[in-house]
Amino acid sequence: MKILILGIDGYIGWPLALRLISRGHTVSGADSLFTRKRVKEVNSDSLTPILTMEERIGKIKELWGKNIEYYEGDVSDASFIYDLIERIKPDAIVHLAEQRSAPYSMLGLSQATETLTKNMIGTLNLVYAMKDIVPDCHLLKLGTMGEYGTPNIDIPEGFFEIEYNGRKDNLPFPKFAGSWYHWSKVHDTNNLMFANKLWNLRITDVMQGVVYGTRIKEIHETKLYTRFDVDEVWGTALNRFCTQAVIDEPITPYGKGMQRRGFLSLEDSINCLTIGLEKPPSPGEYRVYNQFDEHYSVNELAEITARTANAILGKNCKIEHVENPRVEKEEHYYNPEHSKLKSLGYKRSRELKDDIVNILEDIQTFKDRAENLRNVIKPKTFWRKSSGITKNNPDSIQVH
Numbered sequence: 001m002k003i004l005i006l007g008i009d010g011y012i013g014w015p016l017a018l019r020l021i022s023r024g025h026t027v028s029g030a031d032s033l034f035t036r037k038r039v040k041e042v043n044s045d046s047l048t049p050i051l052t053m054e055e056r057i058g059k060i061k062e063l064w065g066k067n068i069e070y071y072e073g074d075v076s077d078a079s080f081i082y083d084l085i086e087r088i089k090p091d092a093i094v095h096l097a098e099q100r101s102a103p104y105s106m107l108g109l110s111q112a113t114e115t116l117t118k119n120m121i122g123t124l125n126l127v128y129a130m131k132d133i134v135p136d137c138h139l140l141k142l143g144t145m146g147e148y149g150t151p152n153i154d155i156p157e158g159f160f161e162i163e164y165n166g167r168k169d170n171l172p173f174p175k176f177a178g179s180w181y182h183w184s185k186v187h188d189t190n191n192l193m194f195a196n197k198l199w200n201l202r203i204t205d206v207m208q209g210v211v212y213g214t215r216i217k218e219i220h221e222t223k224l225y226t227r228f229d230v231d232e233v234w235g236t237a238l239n240r241f242c243t244q245a246v247i248d249e250p251i252t253p254y255g256k257g258m259q260r261r262g263f264l265s266l267e268d269s270i271n272c273l274t275i276g277l278e279k280p281p282s283p284g285e286y287r288v289y290n291q292f293d294e295h296y297s298v299n300e301l302a303e304i305t306a307r308t309a310n311a312i313l314g315k316n317c318k319i320e321h322v323e324n325p326r327v328e329k330e331e332h333y334y335n336p337e338h339s340k341l342k343s344l345g346y347k348r349s350r351e352l353k354d355d356i357v358n359i360l361e362d363i364q365t366f367k368d369r370a371e372n373l374r375n376v377i378k379p380k381t382f383w384r385k386s387s388g389i390t391k392n393n394p395d396s397i398q399v400h
């Protein structure tokens, strides 16, 4: 299959490219290098050393004899995306090229504006370009479990049957996101449903949980690392906890730590996306699946990280609850359904504790780089406090 990955330079984009090439697909990609640039602006960096896209492509050619056609550009630039799709004419497009950090979107007005416009306009450009050039192409778009929020009822996979005043219908489940970033994904979902209704585009909208991990098997074999962010703006819970354990910083559940989220490993995220591509929806179908393995509370993750690091690295990890920088429920019901991917053949690849061992080992390998990130780990981006940035200048974000 000819697959175009938008956001190929990212945490998920790069390992997905490796996996798809190793399964015999023809892979091309585009990226604006937005994440590399914005991570530097908060004085941070990927904990794992990553090559430039040109170097990565050269290595793949050298190791596997395979070529990746790569273009630098932004999906929110309509002429870029039209030219790209015209040139590649893909069978499937994976859209990962969005601003993906909730804390970044909460830094101030310019970052909120940037997140909402970049993400929504990018997706809108894409569906227009698909309908004009490749109307039969399959779009696999990364949404997020955070679109649903934490309602006090079970969460279905996208749609649910509801009865009101004696009449029934199958409707999109109501969304209540917790950051401008998560809301941008809700707006994307609405626009995708409408594009499907208008033009019969075939679309998979993936509601993905929090992904953790440093490797998939192709990364382990090639040592072509994907980025791994652990700072308070770009890093996510379990990846941050493992880093804190290795550099002897306290592990930081926010608030009571009883918040529950769906989590999955990088390996399983890539497995799920591959299944979604290789088992596409029917022409004209819009489908949604919830993509995570298990839900855990933040406290459960902190405890298992501490236990594992104590056992294998001889650490004496401390867990320190810190003021919650976010506006979120710290105690809540959480029971999202996630059976559709299993019915397509997905099985979890490994146990959480084994993944944590690998993450700790990889961080230990780059301990010097982890030490250099010590000062950017503690939370400084508070949802309700203003960063003081109000003018619409995304280049003025030196907040820390």
Ligand code: USQ
Pocket (backbone or CB within 6 Å): 100, 101, 102, 103, 143, 144, 145, 146, 147, 182, 208, 209, 210, 211, 235, 236, 237, 238, 240, 252, 253, 254, 255, 257, 259, 261, 262, 298, 326, 328
């Ligand atoms: N948390 C802590 N301590 C930390 C970091 C996070 O307790 O040091 C808590 C947060 O308060 C939150 C939970 O862990 O309740 C998850 O936060 P996170 O930073 O790991 O993830 P989040 O901001 O929700 O976003 C990440 C990705 C995003 C993706 C989303 C999936 O950055 O791109 O869409 O996970 S989900 O959370 O299911 O919406």
